[in-house]
Amino acid sequence: MLRLEGLSKVYGTGDRALTDVSFTVEPGQVVGLIGPSGAGKSTLIRCINRLVEPSAGKISLGDLDITQLSRGGLRQARRRIGMIFQEYALVERLTVMENVLSGRLGYVGFWRSFFRKFPPESVENAYRLLDRVGLSAHVNKRADALSGGQRQRVGIARALEQDPDLLLIDEPTASLDPKTSRQIMRLIIEICDERGLPAIINIHDVALAQQFVQRIIGLQGGKVVFDGSPDELDADVLTRIYGEEDWSATIRKVDEDAEGTEDSAEEIAAALDRERLAGLT
Amino acid sequence: MTTATAPAFPTTWSRPPFIKRxxxxxxxxxxxxxxxxxxxxxxxxxxxxxxxxxxxxxxFIQGFLLPDFTSRWEDILIGMEESLTMAVTSTVAGVAISVPIGIGAARNIAPLPVYAVCRAIIALSRSFQEIIIAILFVAMFGFGPFAGFLTLSFATIGFLAKLLAEDIEDIDESQAEAVRATGAGWWQIVTYAIQPQVMPRLIGLSLYRLDINFRESAVIGIVGAGGVGATLNTAMDRYEYDSAAAILILIILIVMAAEYSSGYVRKWLQ
Structure with a gap:
């Protein structure tokens, strides 16, 4: 369980990125974090593993208060938090396997990692994860030889190789096409379900968020302005988060959707793609 | 404001001058x-x-048209051997010292005090031309290739550490962030996120420095730091322009060979 209490961040330049953000993520819950560019979404998830140092507030993962940790303690806490990035952030000149194994860096000593002598169970797990994300054939390829969707799968495998208690996911689909975006989102959701993993997903695409996550938090100007189920997102809420705009085509038709979720998934995806093409999301 | 006629736009435009007044x-x-x-x-x-x-x-030009490789061949051979030895050993030593200094001089990964010290070392090494350092080392360690070796190693540090540091500062930060997010330590971040990004350039720069060091070894020989420069200087002093021409031609050939082979290696590394 992840709990944020009164989290604030003021950058050295004086920019207030986050103001008094509080919420709790229950075990196994996948939260979509939406908001306009500059609302503080990236800052928020980077504060959780302290890639960005929060200015005030408290972050607890289980019983552990992350904000109070020393450097060594922070490294140990980071091992428990997997992170997936917008532009994949793979080390491009390393092989797929090295990228996945880098998820174990927090657990092995420097020289073992330097000579790529990872424990057998880590290597086995890496093979298993690459098989799970469908990349068994690409183990020894360099990361920059893969397509966007494949790279993001490596990113997912790297995060899972950490055997995390929490996933932080920063715009996982921002550089992917609509179909691949859905495949990646589905994979992430499936994996979170399989492992009962809680996750926070920063996402620009409101329709995509509605389709996949159980809970949505809306951020505007560094403050939480909405926290609820995807069905509650209406024109008013979107206006509160993003500002005035014609939202009619963005919002999922709740009643239609409730009837045919299973059989019309393809249709919805197609409709969403049309919306994206129309530039409405 | 509401007149029906279209406003008259100018038909010429010129770039505003760099200095306005x-x-x-x-x-x-x-x-x-x-x-x-x-x-x-x-x-x-x-x-x-x-x-x-x-x-x-x-x-001199006549000498060049008829270079004499034979009469001073022994001296030329010894000089070349010394120069090549100096170039290779000083490059290896210089690179070995430059890497930690370069890492320390990269602002994005080194703490401020380490950064300041490493940048100071680089500035010191860069502030003197090779010949001045060579004169100093010849005075300290006597004539011969050892002074040359020290000179070139010292000069290599300023060159390589500076360019390496700048390359590290230009890395794709997101890759380093991703590795940091796994709980990796500082050294692991360096070997997993930074080294893969800067390695091709480091090797390219080292090869480039190798042929700079070879050329410099010919120059510093003139002030007594051994190598083919000493042989060249002697030939000039004796007005043996044909032997001097032979030496210059050999230098050109070796530099060309280094140029082509390093280009090939760099292409292969990418």
């Missing part, structure tokens, strides 16, 4: 021109010496 612009242009005229006027040319030198220049 016209009088300042023209003062600067005229000042530069005046300085150049005066400077050229102040250079004294002794035309008699130029005339005498023409004759010597002609003999």
């Amino acid at each position: 016209a009088w300042l612009r023209w003062t600067l242009y005229l000042g530069a021109l005046l300085y150049m005229v005066l400077a050229v006027g102040s250079v004294e040319v002794n035309w008699m010496r130029v005339w005498e030198g023409l004759d010597r220049g002609l003999r």
Whole structure:
């Protein structure tokens, strides 16, 4: 369980990125974090593993208060938090396997990692994860030889190789096409379900968020302005988060959707793609 | 505001001048021109010496047309061997010292005090030309290739550490962030996120430095730091322009060989 209490961040330049953000993520819950560019979404998830140092507030993962940790303690806490990035952030000149194994860096000593002598169970797990994300054939390829969707799968495998208690996911689909975006989102959701993993997903695409996550938090100007189920997102809420705009085509038709979720998934995806093409999301 | 006629737009446009004030612009242009005229006027040319030198220049060119590889071959061979040894050993030593200094001089991964110290070392190494350092080391360690080796190693640090540090500062930060997010330690971040990104350039720069060091070894020989430069200097002093030409031709060939092979290696590394 992840709990944020009164989290604030003021950058050295004086920019207030986050103001008094509080919420709790229950075990196994996948939260979509939406908001306009500059609302503080990236800052928020980077504060959780302290890639960005929060200015005030408290972050607890289980019983552990992350904000109070020393450097060594922070490294140990980071091992428990997997992170997936917008532009994949793979080390491009390393092989797929090295990228996945880098998820174990927090657990092995420097020289073992330097000579790529990872424990057998880590290597086995890496093979298993690459098989799970469908990349068994690409183990020894360099990361920059893969397509966007494949790279993001490596990113997912790297995060899972950490055997995390929490996933932080920063715009996982921002550089992917609509179909691949859905495949990646589905994979992430499936994996979170399989492992009962809680996750926070920063996402620009409101329709995509509605389709996949159980809970949505809306951020505007560094403050939480909405926290609820995807069905509650209406024109008013979107206006509160993003500002005035014609939202009619963005919002999922709740009643239609409730009837045919299973059989019309393809249709919805197609409709969403049309919306994206129309530039409405 | 509400007139029906379309507003008249200008039909010409010129780029705004770099210096806006016209009088300042023209003062600067005229000042530069005046300085150049005066400077050229102040250079004294002794035309008699130029005339005498023409004759010597002609003999030099003749020497080049008929380079003599044989009569001083032994000396040339020893000089070349010394130069190559100096170039290779000083590059290896220089690179080995440069890497930690370069890492320390990269602001994005080194703490401020380490950064300041490493940048100071680089600045010190870069502030003197090789010949000045060579004169110093020859005075300290005596004539011969050891002084040359030290000179070139020292010069390599300034060059390689600076460029490596700049390359590290230019890395794709997101890759390092991703590795940091896994709980990796500082050294692991360096070997997993930074080394893969800068390695091709580091190798390319080292090869480039190798042929710089070879060329410099010919120069510092003139002040007594061993190598083929000493042989060249001797040949010049004895007016043996044909032997000197042979040495210069060999230097050109070796530098060309280094150029082509390093280009090939760099392409292969990418």
